[in-house]
Amino acid sequence: MPELPEVETVRRGLAARMEGRRIAQVEQRRGDLRWPLPPHFDMRVAGRVVDRIDRRAKYLLFRLDDGQTLIGHLGMSGRMYLAAPGTAPSAGAHDHLRFHTDEGWVITFHDARRFGMMDLWPTERLDEHRLLKDLGPEPLSNAFNGPALSEALAGRQTPIKAALLDQKVVAGLGNIYVSEALFHAGISPKRQAASVAGARALRLAPAIKQVLERAIAAGGSTLRDYVQASGELGYFQHQFAVYDREGQPCPDCACRRGIKRLVQSGRSTFYCPKRQT
DNA sequence: ACGAGAACCTGTTTGC
DNA sequence: TGCAAACAGGTTCTCG
Numbered sequence: 001m002p003e004l005p006e007v008e009t010v011r012r013g014l015a016a017r018m019e020g021r022r023i024a025q026v027e028q029r030r031g032d033l034r035w036p037l038p039p040h041f042d043m044r045v046a047g048r049v050v051d052r053i054d055r056r057a058k059y060l061l062f063r064l065d066d067g068q069t070l071i072g073h074l075g076m077s078g079r080m081y082l083a084a085p086g087t088a089p090s091a092g093a094h095d096h097l098r099f100h101t102d103e104g105w106v107i108t109f110h111d112a113r114r115f116g117m118m119d120l121w122p123t124e125r126l127d128e129h130r131l132l133k134d135l136g137p138e139p140l141s142n143a144f145n146g147p148a149l150s151e152a153l154a155g156r157q158t159p160i161k162a163a164l165l166d167q168k169v170v171a172g173l174g175n176i177y178v179s180e181a182l183f184h185a186g187i188s189p190k191r192q193a194a195s196v197a198g199a200r201a202l203r204l205a206p207a208i209k210q211v212l213e214r215a216i217a218a219g220g221s222t223l224r225d226y227v228q229a230s231g232e233l234g235y236f237q238h239q240f241a242v243y244d245r246e247g248q249p250c251p252d253c254a255c256r257r258g259i260k261r262l263v264q265s266g267r268s269t270f271y272c273p274k275r276q277t
Numbered sequence: 278a279c280g281a282g283a284a285c286c287t288g289t290t291t292g293c
Numbered sequence: 294t295g296c297a298a299a300c301a302g303g304t305t306c307t308c309g
Contacts, residue, residue, distance in 0.1 A: 002302060002303085003302060003303090006302070034285075034286095034303090034304085034305090058302095058303075058304095073303080073304090074302090074303090075285095075286095075302090075303055075304080076286090076301065076302060076303050076304095077286085077287075077288085077301080077302080077303095078303095094287085111286095112286080112287050112288060113285085113286045113287050113288080113301090113303095114285080114286055114287080115285070115286070115303060115304075116303090117304095131304090131305095156279090156280095157279080157280075158279085158280060158281090162280085162281090165303090165304095167303095167304080174302055174303070175301090175302060175303085176302060177302095220302095221302080223301080223302065224288090224289080224301075224302085265280090265281065265282075266281090266282070266283090267301095268300085268301090
């Protein structure tokens with residue numbers, strides 16, 4: 001499910017019902033996620049007020065009122081379901097955690113593949129957390145721009161597709177939005193990252209920002225299941241130019257060859273060979 | 278140090 | 294139709 005636009009959409013949905021609310025109860029049904037939950041996770045979270053929910057890259061950051069932050073990642077298949085008081089179905093398979101607010105809302109963390117994770121960490125030392133400390137700039141921040149991207153790509157001997165998936169270069173892109181951004185910037189996914197440094201990076205950085213902003217505005221992309229905490233679908237998949245569109249015509253040049261798929265570092269890439277060079 | 282591939286899991290789709 | 298292989302929105306870890 002989740003790249004940056006999906007995580008941001010989930011964050012907004014959760015914030016509406018969790019910020020300023022006390023977590024009255026935590027049901028811990030399964031603790032072996034990507035890593036084991038920290039000791040006494042449920043007891044440490046129960047009774048705390050969620051002051052604010054932030055996002056860093058694809059991580060959700062629940063700032064608790066005791067100086068700890070609950071760090072959460074949805075992995076590949078993780079979802080957060082929000083249910084109004086009295087409407088939550090009983091916990092089912094892969095519902096690993098359920099948080100009950102003092103108003104009776106139920107937030108369910110569901111993750112079939114268990115690539116997701118949760119941890120608790122002191123808020124004031126958050127940037128020292130091993131999963132957060134090496135993350136690159138937020139793509140929608142002012143710190144991320146053409147010159148900064150150019151510098152990050154300089155000298156890298158790997159295809160630009162792989163470089164953009166590296167969260168140290170820019171934090172929050174995943175397999176969908178890398179393909180989409182490269183299409184809009186007219187850059188081949190096979191091009192060496194080092195050769196994108198310079199003029200091409202000046203095109204690519206705004207393309208990344210724009211595709212992410214448009215995706216957030218559409219509530220993210222729903223490929224196989226719900227995205228938003230409310231259960232609503234995302235709609236950006238209808239605006240994909242290339243992702244999962246192998247064989248279909250390029251929306252820009254309408255060339256006969258159509259969108260091509262290739263596999264790079266084990267993952268599908270979609271692109272238009274005519275428009276992207 | 279860097280980059281490619283394996284590994285972690287389960288569910289769904291595809292192909293013979 | 295049935296079964297096995299391939300594939301899925303991520304990221305760390307290992308190895309060369």
